[in-house]
Amino acid sequence: xxxxxxxxxxxxxxxxxxxxxxxxxxxxxxxxxxxxxxxxxxxxxxxxxxxxxxxxxxxxxxxxxxxxxxxxxxxxxxxxxxxxxxxxxxxxxxxxxxxxxxxxxxxxxxxxxxxxxxxxxxxxxxxxxxxxxxxxxxxxxxxxxxxxxxxxxxxxxxxxxxxxxxxxxxxxxxxxxxxxxxxxxxxxxxxxxxxxxxxxxxxxxxxxxxxxxxxxxxxxxxxxxxxxxxxxxxxxxxxxxxxxxxxxxxxxxxxxxxxxxxxxxxxxxxxxxxxxxxxxxxxxxx
Amino acid sequence: xxxxxxxxxxxxxxxxxxxxxxxxxxxxxxxxxxxxxxxxxxxxxxxxxxxxxxxxxxxxxxxxxxxxxxxxxxxxxxxxxxxxxxxxxxxxxxxxxxxxxxxxxxxxxxxxxxxxxxxxxxxxxxxxxxxxxxxxxxxxxxxxxxxxxxxxxxxxxxxxxxxxxxxxxxxxxxxxxxxxxxxxxxxxxxxxxxxxxxxxxxxxxxxxxxxxxxxxxxxxxxxxxxxxxxxxxxxxxxxxxxxxxxxxxxxxxxxxxxxxxxxxxxxxxxxxxxxxxxxxxxxxxxxxxxxxxxxxxxxxxxxxxxxxxxxxxxxxxxxxxxxxxxxxxxxxxxxxxxxxxxxxxxxxxxxxxxxxxxxxxxxxxxxxxxx
Amino acid sequence: xxxxxxxxxxxxxxxxxxxxxxxxxxxxxxxxxxxxxxxxxxxxxxxxxxxxxxxxxxxxxxxxxxxxxxxxxxxxxxxxxxxxxxxxxxxxxxxxxxxxxxxxxxxxxxxxxxxxxxxxxxxxxxxxxxxxxxxxxxxxxxxxxxxxxxxxxxxxxxxxxxxxxxxxxxxxxxxxxxxxxxxxxxxxxxxxxxxxxxxxxxxxxxxxxxxxxxxxxxxxxxxxxxxxxxxxxxxxxxxxxxxxxxxxxxxxxxxxxxxxxxxxxxxxxxxxxxxxxxxxxxxxxxxxxxxxxx
Numbered sequence: 039x040x041x042x043x044x045x046x047x048x049x050x051x052x053x054x055x056x057x058x059x060x061x062x063x064x065x066x067x068x069x070x071x072x073x074x075x076x077x078x079x080x081x082x083x084x085x086x087x088x089x090x091x092x093x094x095x096x097x098x099x100x101x102x103x104x105x106x107x108x109x110x111x112x113x114x115x116x117x118x119x120x121x122x123x124x125x126x127x128x129x130x131x132x133x134x135x136x137x138x139x140x141x142x143x144x145x146x147x148x149x150x151x152x153x154x155x156x157x158x159x160x161x162x163x164x165x166x167x168x169x170x171x172x173x174x175x176x177x178x179x180x181x182x183x184x185x186x187x188x189x190x191x192x193x194x195x196x197x198x199x200x201x202x203x204x205x206x207x208x209x210x211x212x213x214x215x216x217x218x219x220x221x222x223x224x225x226x227x228x229x230x231x232x233x234x235x236x237x238x239x240x241x242x243x244x245x246x247x248x249x250x251x252x253x254x255x256x257x258x259x260x261x262x263x264x265x266x267x268x269x270x271x272x273x274x275x276x277x278x279x280x281x282x283x284x285x286x287x288x289x290x291x292x293x294x295x296x297x298x299x300x301x302x303x304x305x306x307x308x309x310x311x312x313x314x315x316x317x318x319x320x321x322x323x324x
Numbered sequence: 325x326x327x328x329x330x331x332x333x334x335x336x337x338x339x340x341x342x343x344x345x346x347x348x349x350x351x352x353x354x355x356x357x358x359x360x361x362x363x364x365x366x367x368x369x370x371x372x373x374x375x376x377x378x379x380x381x382x383x384x385x386x387x388x389x390x391x392x393x394x395x396x397x398x399x400x401x402x403x404x405x406x407x408x409x410x411x412x413x414x415x416x417x418x419x420x421x422x423x424x425x426x427x428x429x430x431x432x433x434x435x436x437x438x439x440x441x442x443x444x445x446x447x448x449x450x451x452x453x454x455x456x457x458x459x460x461x462x463x464x465x466x467x468x469x470x471x472x473x474x475x476x477x478x479x480x481x482x483x484x485x486x487x488x489x490x491x492x493x494x495x496x497x498x499x500x501x502x503x504x505x506x507x508x509x510x511x512x513x514x515x516x517x518x519x520x521x522x523x524x525x526x527x528x529x530x531x532x533x534x535x536x537x538x539x540x541x542x543x544x545x546x547x548x549x550x551x552x553x554x555x556x557x558x559x560x561x562x563x564x565x566x567x568x569x570x571x572x573x574x575x576x577x578x579x580x581x582x583x584x585x586x587x588x589x590x591x592x593x594x595x596x597x598x599x600x601x602x603x604x605x606x607x608x609x610x611x612x613x614x615x616x617x618x619x620x621x622x623x624x625x626x627x628x629x630x631x632x633x634x635x636x637x638x639x640x641x642x643x644x645x646x647x648x649x650x651x652x653x654x655x656x657x658x659x660x661x662x663x664x665x666x667x668x669x670x671x672x673x674x675x676x677x678x679x680x681x682x683x684x685x686x687x688x689x690x691x692x693x694x695x
Numbered sequence: 696x697x698x699x700x701x702x703x704x705x706x707x708x709x710x711x712x713x714x715x716x717x718x719x720x721x722x723x724x725x726x727x728x729x730x731x732x733x734x735x736x737x738x739x740x741x742x743x744x745x746x747x748x749x750x751x752x753x754x755x756x757x758x759x760x761x762x763x764x765x766x767x768x769x770x771x772x773x774x775x776x777x778x779x780x781x782x783x784x785x786x787x788x789x790x791x792x793x794x795x796x797x798x799x800x801x802x803x804x805x806x807x808x809x810x811x812x813x814x815x816x817x818x819x820x821x822x823x824x825x826x827x828x829x830x831x832x833x834x835x836x837x838x839x840x841x842x843x844x845x846x847x848x849x850x851x852x853x854x855x856x857x858x859x860x861x862x863x864x865x866x867x868x869x870x871x872x873x874x875x876x877x878x879x880x881x882x883x884x885x886x887x888x889x890x891x892x893x894x895x896x897x898x899x900x901x902x903x904x905x906x907x908x909x910x911x912x913x914x915x916x917x918x919x920x921x922x923x924x925x926x927x928x929x930x931x932x933x934x935x936x937x938x939x940x941x942x943x944x945x946x947x948x949x950x951x952x953x954x955x956x957x958x959x960x961x962x963x964x965x966x967x968x969x970x971x972x973x974x975x976x977x978x979x980x981x982x983x984x985x986x987x988x989x
Contacts (some may be wrong), residue, residue: 051790058787059801062808062863068831069819085831140715149709155719162722164976166924168948169965172958173725173732176742192721199718219376220409222396224423224473228707230397234426238413257812259927264953274812278931281818288822295815302810307803 066299072292080288095293115294118276124187125262125272126255129194130248136195137202138244142232144203145210146218156207159200167260170196175264185267193261198251209243210236253302273298326387326400326480326513327352328373333382335368335537342368344537346382355507355514357528359521359560365537366517367406370483373515374403386480397426402474403483406490408466410458416469417441417454423477444475447509464495475506481513488523500526521561525549533557555687558610558680564644564655566680567616571609573681573690582681584609585650589627592676595690606684613655615678618645618662618670628671629654636664647672732962739956752959761939761947762964769943769968772854773922776861780918781911783862784869791870792877802874805867813864817931820860821847824932847933850940857941860928865921869914876910877903908986916979920972944968 072080074091099115144156162170174193175184183189213236221231237244259274266275277298280291328350335343343365350356360366371377373384375396383392391399402423411419420441424432432440445451448468458466467487474482488496488503504527507514518524524531525545533540533548533556541553552558558566571584573595580595581588622628631649636658638644643658647670654672664670681690709716733752737745756762791798808816823832824846833843846856880903888898904911926945929935935942935950942950944964952961 048795051793051795054786054790055801058783058790059804062867063804065816065819065823065863066807066811068823072822081825081829083827083829084837085829085834136714136718139711143707143709143711147707155712155716158723159715159719161973161976164920164972165726166945166948166965166968166972167926168945168952168961169729169969170722170725172948172952172961172965173728176958177725177728195718196722199715203715214407214409216405216407216409217411219371219374219396220403220405220473221411221422221426222376223374223401223403224477225397225426227395227397230426235411253810257814259812259814259930274814277815277818291818292822295811295819298815299811303807306806306810 069292069295072288073296075289075292077289080292095289096297099290099294099297114271115273115276115297118271118273119297121187121270122256122272122274125190125194125270126252128187128191129198129255130251132191133195133198133202133251134244134248137199138206138237141203141206142210142236144207156203159203161200162196163200163204167196168264171261171264178265184265185269187270190262190266190270193265194255194258197254201254202247202251205247206240206243209240213239249305253305256302327354328481328513328515329385330369330373331383331385333369333372333384334380335365335372335377336380342537343372346537346539348532348539348542350513350515351530353511353513355516355527355529357524357531358515358517358534359519359524359531360517360534361519361560363536364519364534366519366534367485369534370403370485370515370517373481374401374483375399376403400480401483402477402479402481404470404474404485404487406485406487408458408470410466410469410473412458415455415457416445416450416461419458419469420444420454420472420476423473440476441472444472447475447506448472464491464499467491467499471506475510479512481515482510484514484516486518487516489518489520503527521563525561533560535560551689552610552680553689555608555610555682555689558682558689562612564613564657566610566612567654568682569609569611569649569652569654570684571607571681573605573607582607582609582679585629587627587629589676589679591679591681595681607690608682608684608687610680610682611674611678613644613657616654616656616672616674618647618656618658618664618672620664620668620670622671623673625673628673630669630671633664633666633668633670635666645670729962730966732958733966735959737958739952739958748959752963756960756963761942764939765942765944765947765964766967768854768941769923769945769971772858772861772925772941772943773919775858776865776922777915777918779858779862780866780869781914783866784873784914787866787870788873788877791874805870807867808864809867811864812927814927814931816864817860817928820856820863821932824856848937850937853933853937853941857928857932860932861922861925864928865918868918872910872914873907876907880906905989908989909983912979912983912986916976916983919979920976923972923975924968944971 071087071089073095074093075086075089076092076094079086079089140159144152171193178184178189178193181189183192217239218231218235221235222228226234256272257274258272262270262272262275266272273294277291277294280287280294328348330346330348333343333346334341346369348369358366358369368377372379375391375394375398379392383390385391386399386401411422414422421437424437424440441454442451445454448471450465450468450472453461453465453469458469461469467490471487474484488499491499500523507527516523516527528545530542530544531548532542535556541548541557543551543553548557549561552561555568559568569584571582573580573582573591575581580591582591583589617623619628622630629649631647631654634646634648634653636643636645638660641660643660643662645656645658645662645664647654647656649672656672658664682688683690734747734749735745736748736752791801811819822830824830826833826845826848827843828834828837830843830846832846837843844852847853884902884906885898888902893901923943924945925943926949929941929943929946930949933941935946945968948961948964948968950961951957951964
């Protein structure tokens with residue numbers, strides 16, 4: 039290949055990637071800037087790129103600020119943040135406990151209707167949420183589960199459990215049977231084998247699934263909107279609260295957006311290796 | 325220390341009758357070898373003894389106790405898997421310590437565990453590898469770890485599934501002799517499975533030849549080699565494999581003869597079956613390469629089989645001569661000085677005592693001095 | 696637990712799966728309840744008066760042009776989003792599949808749009824899409840001589856804007872999968888092609904694309920179905936407007952049930968969408984397993 043083509047290709051690549059990443063990062067940068075603008079600058083016409091930054095927005099949503107006291111909604115934002123944390127963590131924990139055994143069972147044992155059950159589990163990943171949430175709303179009302187952490191955690195299992203079972207089943211199937219047989223001959227009961235051999239060997243799978251399930255629960259909106267309420271409101275709903283009837287508190291909304299995204303971004307950078315593993319599982323090898 | 329008895333054990337994989345009415349009696353402290361080709365059912369038999377594969381019908385006894393339904397962790401056996409089955413996420417030390425820490429046996433203190441592991445590791449020459457992971461080891465080293473994991477336990481019986489089959493030729497022989505020495509230290513019953521007849525003959529106190537799930541013969545190495553019960557047994561032992569030629573048995577004047585390609589040879593010893601009253605019968609005549617003499621001129625003996633030289637390979641200490649006799653090839657071991665040219669006419673002869681007669685239909689050895 | 700251990704317990708698999716089975720029932724029960732509701736006139740304001748009315752809901756809805764427009768909108772949104780995400784994903788993945796300085800950083804940046812809750816991203820874009828020159832997008836376009844567009848206010852532009860948001864959020868998904876696929880491609884076929892003197896485009900069409908087919912099908916599987924049932928993005932920005940231009944089946948289901956309390960109607964919309972998603976998922980999963988086997 040001639041050097042000219044190589045240089046052309048590089049140039050195309052630089053321009054192409056530059057365009058894409060500008061597209062991808064620009065909105066985030068803009069919102070970031072917005073979060074530091076005071077009300078006057080926030081929706082100035084024309085939009086301001088140069089401004090004097092302020093931390094007022096962040097202060098308003100976290101601790102409440104004097105000058106905003108008449109305008110800012112109650113600074114419940116930290117509470118929303120906590121709610122989201124509780125729900126996401128509980129969801130992941132419950133999925134792990136329920137789903138790991140089912141995944142192992144599907145991987146190791148054969149019993150009638152096994153593949154049908156497996157596919158049914160999987161198929162709910164592809165179901166429109168309202169199909170289940172609307173009737174669930176009725177059921178939850180009768181059981182007084184509306185606006186409860188337990189109720190939401192249970193509802194979230196709808197999505198996280200099938201996913202966990204599908205991924206972990208694949209990982210369990212990868213463990214050579216003979217290793218588990220060796221452990222049994224060495225003296226472990228099936229429970230011992232499960233805890234000391236099988237589980238440690240699927241750690242990467244568990245990591246990937248935990249992270250992705252956590253992200254799902256954190257990002258979720260529709261479940262919380264219909265099945266949640268005042269007490270359990272997570273940040274995805276709280277953020278809508280900045281859009282009032284008369285005015286929109288753009289600056290505070292922007293600050294909330296940033297705070298909303300930060301934990302996941304941190305998570306992403308710290309363990310992105312596992313996220314990519316989890317997402318591409320099945321894509322390449324199958 | 326245990327004797328193991330398999331009583332009428334059957335196993336099916338779907339429609340395949342993998343193990344067929346297996347009867348085995350393994351004595352305490354015996355080095356018992358199960359020899360068979362791939363797919364004969366050796367690994368399945370071993371896994372049933374370990375408790376890892378369920379038995380479909382029949383029973384397994386250890387030291388008189390019916391352990392057929394016992395889970396593996398309850399039987400006091402150690403197993404070395406063909407694939408080694410090491411715990412990849414644990415260090416070599418932890419792999420070897422695992423059996424001592426797992427399960428419901430009496431708890432050992434940490435120092436006792438360490439003592440046992442180090443002792444075995446030194447014995448096998450892997451004590452400098454204790455902190456490594458299996459992935460970092462070579463095939464030979466992994467095999468020793470697998471062996472070590474079994475040795476730390478001092479179990480009633482050792483079950484070994486082709487432990488040497490994946491090793492390079494050089495290490496293979498070395499490990500074979502090491503195994504023989506280890507055997508003295510182990511002192512337990514050993515059930516050893518292989519497809520390599522050399523290992524079987526070298527290591528076993530007794531050998532069972534397994535073919536398609538059925539036992540063909542059980543005996544000492546000498547017995548199975550010199551007095552094979554069936555043609556299959558004879559063919560699985562020896563390199564080159566025993567030559568088998570079709571022949572007919574007939575009786576004349578109260579003596580039994582076997583006729584090969586028209587050449588009669590008087591049979592020594594009693595032969596089951598034919599008497600003057602019964603008509604000549606199809607047999608397979610087995611004769612090992614080392615018992616055949618090939619000469620360029622017909623010998624003075626009454627029996628010689630004519631043939632044509634196909635190829636003669638001189639391999640160091642001996643020569644391997646392939647002769648075309650009728651439609652088949654016969655292998656003859658020659659001394660390294662003899663010379664043969666292709667297509668040369670040669671005459672094969674052998675002693676009647678060296679010959680084996682197998683029934684043409686059942687393959688059973690027709691001569692009563694077989695066990 | 697260790698007393699009479701049969702090997703392995705015949706009931707063990709069922710016991711292990713029990714919690715998940717219960718969860719499964721927990722999923723199936725509301726589902727079938729929902730199907731039942733499609734055949735009733737259940738209204739949330741009068742929860743005690745439920746009448747079985749057979750297929751009347753279906754008749755009403757199928758003869759309402761709102762339904763058909765929602766169906767069309769759902770389809771257009773989904774297929775457009777998938778096509779764009781796939782195309783963009785392939786382009787970017789190809790460009791990222793080279794070792795150069797900073798490629799690691801770029802790869803880390805990729806996940807960012809997906810890390811933000813979709814509803815939050817949609818709100819972000821709502822700000823950017825502000826009509827008149829208030830919105831930063833219009834402001835920047837002004838430099839190119841384009842007059843301000845009411846992005847979320849016009850019927851066609853609203854749908855386009857929403858698709859754009861979807862692409863922004865989810866093209867990293869396609870990029871990551873395609874990148875993984877590209878990096879696991881075997882080298883030998885390409886070396887053979889080089890020796891045979893095949894051109895770049897030919898190699899791409901005949902070698903790369905077919906070998907990437909499992910990845911491509913997987914992307915279509917997930918993105919198509921997720922876009923068919925999209926909710927957050929639309930709710931945050933247009934709530935189905937203007938005048939129903941961006942109303943999909945899922946959105947309409949929400950309105951029928953929650954805004955107008957007509958549970959029966961709402962469930963019909965949800966069920967129709969469910970059937971669509973189910974059929975597509977079956978077809979695409981089969982395509983995927985077949986693509987894998989090649």
